[in-house]
Amino acid sequence: MEERIDLMKMNDSYRLNNQENGLSSTLKRGFDIVFSIIGLVPATPIVLVTTLAIMVESPGNPFYLQKRLGLLGIEFKVIKLRSMRLDAEKNGAKWADKNDDRITKVGHFIRKTRIDELPQLINVLKGDMSIIGPRPERKVFVDEFSKEIPNFPKRMEVKPGLTGWAQVNGGYDISPEEKLELDLYYIKNKSLKMDLAILLKTVGIVLTGEGAR
Structure with a gap:
């Protein structure tokens, strides 16, 4: 089993390692800027080819902007490649599950390899996001x-x-409770070593698709 926080053992006094000093915060932001710029170079042709594949299977805008809650609940617009049909939310917002029939064939592939997340390197460059951290969720789900x-x-x-940590150990189809257990484990134990381990595992998933659940 992945290392995670047991929610049943948490209480209001449970403390997380969520405080960063000025130096570590500066280093992390510097890393985010450098990595996002470097990452955009190989990501750009991959994204261009993927947009064509999305449009062939499911005509319409291959990109979409969606409001998510970031640090301290501040809302921002995340950039993603579309992995679902255009009418995916005709009946309102719905949490994606393992066998979600709204996901296209291309969508299944880009979710497994995390290609749909590559445009968010722009969000990282802007400062809305970091390279490593809990995935931002929509306000309705939060x-x-x-x-x-x-x-x-x-x-x-x-x-x-x-x-x-939740993405490389859980994937898209885990429950909100599982996501929280993994994310809180990361927040409590986060370190440069842990960030590098997550990054290397993510690169492996993007290149091979292996390790993603």
Whole structure:
């Protein structure tokens, strides 16, 4: 089993390692800027080819902007490649599950390899996100899950990430509780060594698709 926080053992006094001093914060931001610029070079042709594949299978805009909650609940627009049909939310917002029939064939591939997240390197460059951190969620889901899972908002005590502990160990189809357990483990134990391990595993998933659940 992946290393995670047991939600049943948490209480209001449970402390996370969410404080960063000036130096570590500066280094992390510097890393984010450098990596996002370097990452955009190989990402650009991959994204261009993928946009064509998306448009062939499901005509329409291959990109979409979606409001997400970032650090301390501040809202921003995340940039993604579209992995679902254009009418995916005709009946309202819905949490994606393992066998979601709204996901296109191309969508399944780009989700497995994380290619759909590559445009968010722009969000990282802008400072909305970090390379490593909990994935930002939509307000409608944060509000819903916070009613059932009291500590869910703690995920927003650090800047959201392009990839993270929950992404490389859980994937897209895990429950909100599982996501929180993994994200809180990262926040409590985050370090440069852990960030590098997550980054290397993410690169492996993007290149091979292996390791993604």
